[in-house]
Amino acid sequence: MSLIVHKYGGSSVADADKITGVARRIGKAKDSGQEVVAVASAMGDTTDELIELAHTVSSEPDPRELDLLLSTGELVSCTLLTMALRSLGYDAITLSGFQAGIHTDDMYGQARIFSIDPARVESELSEGKVVIVAGFQGITDDMDITTLGRGGSDTTAVALAAALRADRCDIYTDVDGIYTADPRIVPNARKLSEIDYEEMLELASYGAKMHPRSIELGAVNDVPIYVASSFGDQPGTLIHRVEKVKELENRVKATGVAYQANVAKITVRSLPDRPGIAAALFEPLAAMGINVDTIVQNTSAERTTDISFTVTRAELPEAFEQVRVLLADLGGTEVVSDNTLASVHVVGSGMQNTPGYASRMFRILADGNINIDMITTSEIRISCIINEDQVSEAVRLLHEGFQLGEEG
Amino acid sequence: MSLIVHKYGGSSVADADKITGVARRIGKAKDSGQEVVAVASAMGDTTDELIELAHTVSSEPDPRELDLLLSTGELVSCTLLTMALRSLGYDAITLSGFQAGIHTDDMYGQARIFSIDPARVESELSEGKVVIVAGFQGITDDMDITTLGRGGSDTTAVALAAALRADRCDIYTDVDGIYTADPRIVPNARKLSEIDYEEMLELASYGAKMHPRSIELGAVNDVPIYVASSFGDQPGTLIHRVEKVKELENRVKATGVAYQANVAKITVRSLPDRPGIAAALFEPLAAMGINVDTIVQNTSAERTTDISFTVTRAELPEAFEQVRVLLADLGGTEVVSDNTLASVHVVGSGMQNTPGYASRMFRILADGNINIDMITTSEIRISCIINEDQVSEAVRLLHEGFQLGEEG
Numbered sequence: 005m006s007l008i009v010h011k012y013g014g015s016s017v018a019d020a021d022k023i024t025g026v027a028r029r030i031g032k033a034k035d036s037g038q039e040v041v042a043v044a045s046a047m048g049d050t051t052d053e054l055i056e057l058a059h060t061v062s063s064e065p066d067p068r069e070l071d072l073l074l075s076t077g078e079l080v081s082c083t084l085l086t087m088a089l090r091s092l093g094y095d096a097i098t099l100s101g102f103q104a105g106i107h108t109d110d111m112y113g114q115a116r117i118f119s120i121d122p123a124r125v126e127s128e129l130s131e132g133k134v135v136i137v138a139g140f141q142g143i144t145d146d147m148d149i150t151t152l153g154r155g156g157s158d159t160t161a162v163a164l165a166a167a168l169r170a171d172r173c174d175i176y177t178d179v180d181g182i183y184t185a186d187p188r189i190v191p192n193a194r195k196l197s198e199i200d201y202e203e204m205l206e207l208a209s210y211g212a213k214m215h216p217r218s219i220e221l222g223a224v225n226d227v228p229i230y231v232a233s234s235f236g237d238q239p240g241t242l243i244h245r246v247e248k249v250k251e252l253e254n255r256v257k258a259t260g261v262a263y264q265a266n267v268a269k270i271t272v273r274s275l276p277d278r279p280g281i282a283a284a285l286f287e288p289l290a291a292m293g294i295n296v297d298t299i300v301q302n303t304s305a306e307r308t309t310d311i312s313f314t315v316t317r318a319e320l321p322e323a324f325e326q327v328r329v330l331l332a333d334l335g336g337t338e339v340v341s342d343n344t345l346a347s348v349h350v351v352g353s354g355m356q357n358t359p360g361y362a363s364r365m366f367r368i369l370a371d372g373n374i375n376i377d378m379i380t381t382s383e384i385r386i387s388c389i390i391n392e393d394q395v396s397e398a399v400r401l402l403h404e405g406f407q408l409g410e411e412g
Numbered sequence: 413m414s415l416i417v418h419k420y421g422g423s424s425v426a427d428a429d430k431i432t433g434v435a436r437r438i439g440k441a442k443d444s445g446q447e448v449v450a451v452a453s454a455m456g457d458t459t460d461e462l463i464e465l466a467h468t469v470s471s472e473p474d475p476r477e478l479d480l481l482l483s484t485g486e487l488v489s490c491t492l493l494t495m496a497l498r499s500l501g502y503d504a505i506t507l508s509g510f511q512a513g514i515h516t517d518d519m520y521g522q523a524r525i526f527s528i529d530p531a532r533v534e535s536e537l538s539e540g541k542v543v544i545v546a547g548f549q550g551i552t553d554d555m556d557i558t559t560l561g562r563g564g565s566d567t568t569a570v571a572l573a574a575a576l577r578a579d580r581c582d583i584y585t586d587v588d589g590i591y592t593a594d595p596r597i598v599p600n601a602r603k604l605s606e607i608d609y610e611e612m613l614e615l616a617s618y619g620a621k622m623h624p625r626s627i628e629l630g631a632v633n634d635v636p637i638y639v640a641s642s643f644g645d646q647p648g649t650l651i652h653r654v655e656k657v658k659e660l661e662n663r664v665k666a667t668g669v670a671y672q673a674n675v676a677k678i679t680v681r682s683l684p685d686r687p688g689i690a691a692a693l694f695e696p697l698a699a700m701g702i703n704v705d706t707i708v709q710n711t712s713a714e715r716t717t718d719i720s721f722t723v724t725r726a727e728l729p730e731a732f733e734q735v736r737v738l739l740a741d742l743g744g745t746e747v748v749s750d751n752t753l754a755s756v757h758v759v760g761s762g763m764q765n766t767p768g769y770a771s772r773m774f775r776i777l778a779d780g781n782i783n784i785d786m787i788t789t790s791e792i793r794i795s796c797i798i799n800e801d802q803v804s805e806a807v808r809l810l811h812e813g814f815q816l817g818e819e820g
Contacts, residue, residue, distance in 0.1 A: 020468035076484035
């Protein structure tokens with residue numbers, strides 16, 4: 005008998021009808037002979053509503069208290085889902101994060117799972133029950149309730165699948181799979197039937213509706229992750245270790261195009277070109293929790309260097325102010341920023357080892373009269389920072405230029 | 413330093429403003445040098461709303477799941493209360509039922525506390541924190557969440573006070589104390605400054621806005637319980653062991669008049685007068701969870717007996733049907749019911765040992781032209797079942813006749 009961990013997002017359990025729909029889907033899986041553990045998020049916008057409620061009594065809610073408050077959202081959706089399953093005739097039980105043995109550190113609001121004791125889940129499964137687990141939450145060694153932050157329920161599901169040695173983790177959501185590009189921008193974007201963890205990580209980091217955290221966890225623990233719609237029966241996308249043979253066949257093609265809006269760039273000019281200068285710049289930013297994405301450094305003939313890096317637009321003011329304060333110590337002459345940028349990314353296995361990929365990307369953008377501001381590459385991705393006004397056009401052109409809309 | 417356990421009901425924490433008001437009250441107690449543990453109920457009608465929500469997905473929600481669902485109500489109100497306290501500058505922490513060490517049996521929906529491990533509460537108190545404890549909930553030995561049923565939050569508070577050897581348990585609610593009679597019916601009803609557990613138990617059983625369960629627990633553990641309004645600063649009523657000397661002085665007076673509407677009576681006629689007949693009648697009713705209150709049995713000359721008993725009007729149809737089914741086996745001739753009744757109760761210590769109390773009650777009712785249907789007495793209470801149309805008049809007449817409106 006195969007054991008599958010399902011995960012249902014907030015929009016999939018937004019009201020009683022949808023919850024009953026999810027219960028039917030789980031029941032069908034059970035009827036087909038699967039053992040099912042299902043992780044659910046809080047109903048619809050519950051989490052945001054609870055955060056708002058907290059702000060009615062406190063301008064800066066205590067993180068531990070906020071986590072205990074937010075953890076109630078998943079208890080509500082999960083107990084309702086279990087009740088719906090039971091009223092359809094399936095034996096089921098809800099386990100809160102701590103009941104499911106999900107142990108985390110005590111970084112409230114963004115706790116990391118450090119271990120799962122699956123004994124209770126396994127014992128309930130052995131009694132033939134469907135086990136509904138409250139996503140997004142865990143418990144510390146001191147018995148305090150934590151939440152896992154962004155992507156938390158996906159992370160719960162994949163981590164549980166790993167701990168239970170499940171055959172697969174099915175992520176049911178409001179998108180029906182992973183596409184070669186955002187279908188709202190590229191109408192003939194193609195749904196991928198499968199994708200490697202590494203490529204998915206790159207896509208997830210830049211726009212695809214999944215948090216990289218759960219993909220990483222899946223990759224490390226070799227958990228196949230199936231992404232599909234919770235509202236229909238169309239086939240979705242399987243994220244797993246794509247075999248090398250296949251990779252070789254596919255390497256003539258990119259896998260997908262991703263993008264990210266709201267990119268801001270900070271450039272520090274004429275820094276002395278000496279060891280430690282990058283560390284001196286980025287350590288204070290990291291300490292502030294600012295997420296620096298692309299970093300580009302060029303050394304000029306005068307033994308000075310310009311460093312440019314991107315942050316989200318929301319973090320620009322804070323980051324800019326910090327760099328301005330550091331400027332004199334760093335020995336730079338000037339700091340400037342640009343908050344009108346976006347990024348486009350072509351992702352595919354073995355890209356860097358295949359000549360011509362990058363130049364093809366640059367040619368496509370040039371032919372579209374799109375100027376490239378910064379370039380970075382990884383083993384399986386080429387990224388360009390461009391003007392945000394041109395990002396949709398760039399995605400369309402790259403999708404077409406790399407022939408992603410056609411069957412390979 | 414004195415340790416006081418506060419308890420705030422749902423109407424006291426119904427919205428953000430009220431929660432902040434409660435936080436201020438707790439802060440004031442803290443400022444005055446008290447150590448405070450506060451138990452809160454769910455906000456306003458939250459519990460009823462969650463029950464309704466459960467019924468949108470299941471006609472008969474599983475009791476274990478329902479308890480897990482309902483337990484979220486107190487987590488919400490308590491974390492908000494803690495946040496409000498912290499934003500007023502008081503260090504505070506919320507503990508859920510299981511974090512506060514409240515262990516119960518597994519009778520979902522009506523669990524009984526069997527032990528409290530106060531270690532965590534004590535450790536938080538020793539750090540100078542106000543400890544907010546989610547009322548109405550506990551955890552079983554199997555780590556399943558239970559709720560305590562009616563009067564649950566009061567019970568949590570009194571049980572915690574006992575386990576912590578607190579100096580007092582303050583029940584803050586929407587009434588400002590215990591009165592000699594319902595002030596809505598008797599305008600000159602007098603607020604009692606103190607009352608003995610036993611008398612309070614009788615009043616609580618018949619109308620006063622407290623569940624007998626927590627009074628019982630207070631009596632057994634000798635926890636003084638102070639009942640006062642959460643919205644003002646008027647003195648309330650202290651429920652404690654009133655000393656014997658005082659009791660002697662007071663025994664010339666009754667303590668209060670209580671009443672209960674919605675009383676229904678079932679009478680089984682001409683039962684054979686033999687051992688075991690009452691057990692055969694009431695055991696099946698108990699097994700159905702029907703709460704039988706007053707029972708009166710008379711034996712006639714023909715060696716047959718009539719048994720009458722009261723139930724709440726809501727339980728009448730079920731109880732009546734059960735008795736109808738039993739009738740032939742019991743050997744009775746007829747079963748009849750009356751669902752237009754109410755009860756009035758005069759409560760006072762040492763009543764039964766003081767001649768003239770009962771006859772005085774009957775005289776007062778007779779002078780008011782109020783017919784008595786059934787009579788029962790306990791050591792500290794005389795109860796009459798009367799027609800519901802006359803219950804307000806009876807309460808007024810008894811309150812006046814026993815001179816309860818004047819200062820003693």
